[in-house]
Amino acid sequence: MLDTKLVHSLPKLPTPILTVYLDTNPANPRNQRIPSGARIWLKSRAKVLAARSPRAEQKLFREQVERVDKFLRSPAPRERGMVVFAGPDVWLELPLQVDVEDELHWGRPSLTQLLWLLDEHQPSGVVLVDRSGARFFRFWLGEIEEDAKEFFRLDISQWRKKHLMPPAQPGMQKTRGSMRDVFEQRVEAQFARFFRDAAEKIAAWVQREKLRPVFIAGPNESVEPVWAALPKTLCEHAARVKGFSGKITPAELQQRIAPESDRWKRAYELAVVNKLLAQSNGRRAVVGMDETLANLQQGEVRELVVVRGLGGKLRQCVRCQWADRSADPACSACGGERRTIALRAALPELARENGVTVEVVAGEAATKLRAAGGLAAWLR
Template sequence: MITQDQFQALLSFEPSEQKVLSLYLNTDSSEEPTEAIKLKAKNLLRQVSGLAADVQAVETYLNHSFDWKSPGLALFSSRGGDFFESFPTAVSFRNRLRVTPKPYLKPLGHLLEHYAHYGVILVDRVGARFFAYHLGTLQESNGFLGEEIQKLKQGRGSSAIGRRGGVGGGSREEENARRNLRDAANAAVDFFGNKPIRRLFLGGTAENTAQFRELLPKQMQSCLVGSFVMDMNAGEHEVRTETLKLLQTANAEREKKLIKTLVGTSASGGAAVLGLDDTLEAISNRRVQTLLLSDGFQMPGYVDYNSGFVVANLAKSPLSDRELTAVDDVIDSAFTLSLNQGAHVEVIRDDPDLENAGNIGALLRF
């Protein structure tokens, strides 16, 4: 699993004459055999020319070092394998290969943005289980067990008295359940209180999760992005699989809103730009607050790494091509420069509204 410090180190990679081979793989061996995955990787690597030692370093790692327990894998190799980094992940990637002056980081950036620090609570009328995840990997878990609820048979004992107006067994059961839910909510606050949770999911019956939600403090309620039906005794793998699906859905909904804001702000003449040239100009001027990119969007261009200047159309550049470095993918350079400037970057897959807007745009600081 990659850390933020490791990601920053990759961002700070100094380009040289020798390019970087970046390979992302779906290594989920539950979907297909490892030999089939290796073959797909080998076919991708056949597209590379001039980096034979780096190709060999990657193949050696896949054949002898990778344990094939992780669904995703990001690999970076340069200088004949002298620079080599591998990052197994709990979330799979789309298979892709890039050869660029710097590590190709958009898929890793997407992973760090969308799957960082989320929590799950399973709750029923007796107790709760808590899970803290980061990048799809379980970091910590705990639980709470309240008072067992004894159900009385209908029409017997105090439950019958309760129907005539007294305090019956049914009422005591409900009060015990409410107390358990309150205590479980307090336990959840203790568990998640010192963790940087950004999103929170509730699992259980619809009735229990609705009641439990209201017992959480406002700050935790603001992190809630979804609920799902699941048995309290479900295995951790089942919990993780279900919440990863919910997280993808929640992220897609958030992206839709962000793109709508971008397009609407641009149309009204607000602080936003759409399209390649205007967005690259905003990056060069350090005006970008949030950069939005279509996943897979590539375009050749030019960059000056020292000043942070990036351009696709030389007719719009105050610098000549002799003063700039030509790159095969100026979009990747825009991604890296924006992150280094402190901008928020979203890599968005298969969104027609963003594609119609030119596959790139930005909300601006000023």
């Protein structure tokens, strides 16, 4: 699973460096031949980029391309996507289980696509609960990983021993049926306490790990009492997945949860966009490219909502970094020179500079938001 600390260190990689994003999905027909479509694209794009590179760096550039090509040959990657950073003293590969678009860059490390992927694929949680305990899993960028330190086991061995104990005083005889009833009531009370404790532990874990959504999964008789004990605010960003045994492998759990996660996200995104459009009065929310960009750079935005794959160009001041769609050659704020920059490259940087989270929407939510300019925001 991707290391967030590693991601934060990427801008500090020494230059010049080769950045490669590749669709290596073995299910893609282009990657089912030899050489793979990923390798063919790399070689073709490298020829174009080499011609644009400084003459003094072209030998180094070709060496790094060859290193990446060699890596793709032995053995062929099985991941859906791959990001590689290659330089004279650097080799860093990031295998990803999400769709990646082919890109090749030389010079500074190119992080734009990676930042978009991180915004689009927020980490979520899965808690697998039954009467033996609870297991905690993080689901992120198409991968699932168990959080072993959160494992929560219920030990019922002592309960059974108590059931088999002889009478406390000689001469007293147990009524087996009534004692069994009392024992079973106590067992159910212990299970009820366990489910409440599990709900409390889940709430703390979700808050600490910043997970959304979290899925409570397992047999019906375990999922329901845990769900009932969760805080209502957490349930707004959670869902139940019932009707299967807690005895399931992580791979099977991921296969079961993935479609549930997609459905939850599409429904959540649609609700967010509908609410934004209904409240876009300039006090709580803004909708549209120009107004949203202005509010973002003025520090008025707390969360951006953007259509997946939104394109377009901006003009950005090389001095104060102000960016908008105006065609003016000089910055209206400081008079500095302006350069053309892709919205796709500028938006993640502007969001991070202003401490703003980004919600990337798809499906019906994207269709509705695109009709309103493709970009919106909740205000502080």
